[in-house]
Amino acid sequence: MSIEVKNLTKSFKGRTVLDDISFRVEDGEILAVVGLSGAGKSTILKLICGLTKPDSGEIIVSPGDIAMVFQYSALFDSLNVEDNIAFALTERKEFKNKYTKEQLKEIVAQKLKLVGLEGIEEKMPHELSGGMQKRVSFARAIVTDPNTILYDEPTAGLDPVSSTMIEDYIVRLKDELHASSIIVTHQLSTIQRCADKVIMLYNTKIVYSGTPQDMISGGNEYTKQFITACINGPMKVAGSEDPEN
Template identity: 70%
Template sequence: MSIKVENLTKEFDGRKVLNNISFSVEQGEILSIVGFSGSGKSTILKILCGLLDADSGNIDIGNGDVAMVFQYSALFDSLNVFDNISFALQERKEFRNKYTKEQLKEIVAKSLETVGLSGIEDKFPHELSGGMQKRVSLARAIVTQPEFILYDEPTAGLDPVASTVIEDYILRLREETKATSIVVTHQMSTITRCSDKVIMLYDGNIVFRGTPNDLLKQDNPFTKQFVSASIEGPMKIAATGF
């Protein structure tokens, strides 16, 4: 199933954070969304997963299940890893009573195995490193067998090796679930390794769309400024509300 967004607009406090933007992600593809802090990346994901309403626009995300991997892992501190991962299966109407306790255990064990963390069901989030928490949040995302996975800065705050591990899992989850995915990221390695195509947001608009290779060509002022991380260029930090 694909994602189609047409003329999406969202305003906060009189400021158009998203101004009539359109893009699509085909079945099984991974799209990266890049852009300065405050450019509306998380807002797009929150609208797609139903946490926020758009002001206007058409969003076609089928009837499939949408999983969100949040920017700050967003695990429940007071729940252990087992309860965090199985939360949706235990609490959501459409899943409640679908599985026996034994089946839940199997599903959680398999999802932990997928992210290389077998056997940590009894641990609490504060006992895990940031990278492990991210991987638990990936494991949590897949237990509902989602058709769509939305990742909000999945490698933020991780060292380069831990980032590579997460990138490998993003690719692996795509293989295993065939999900259509969107990854919000600032990290070049995530863009080049994981995505089929990229859009860049600035001041409410999409200022670049293309492949990761097109982005690296730096042949427009926006991609040039982004890739070289320059303060000089068409994008002014003030315009993002940063």
């Protein structure tokens, strides 16, 4: 249950987004990926789960049951909570007909309990708040007990208390499923509460790699700029260059 990325290179239309990137996520470990908008964070997740193909390099996920928790909950509007959560088990070839109706109900109830939302099986997505939808989408993503979980900005746009709840679920899922996980995030709280290691991407490269504690207590010029949210520093936001120069 580890993720290994070796010498990964990816460009879109001749523009390199990731250049010779390598890192490892060990069994039961959570890696946070940070960096400015456009740095290639979502691209890394899409490469790992196979939605995008690399130009070169290698991605080894062992064993390979990967779940992706998308930034927006992306629930199916016309399905109730139960059918949303059970979706992978009723539709994916390897699970189809594996469980009886009663077993499916039991699994859905277990997953809802894990995200603190017992008894809402019959509700439709539009009847839930944004934070509840996000938690249901967690439950849906983990219904197959994946051993690799990729989270794209799981706490973006949530109030601080809901953020903390989601962060606690991420840690709980790691403990209960013993999964290897990658979290793309801009939130220091998420890094501090969840991550074992952090990498920071800038200008196609990894510019920092270390523990959250080291990043917060020292780090380097890049992480200092990220933490202090300073406009001046080694990193420039795309499009923010002084037009006079």
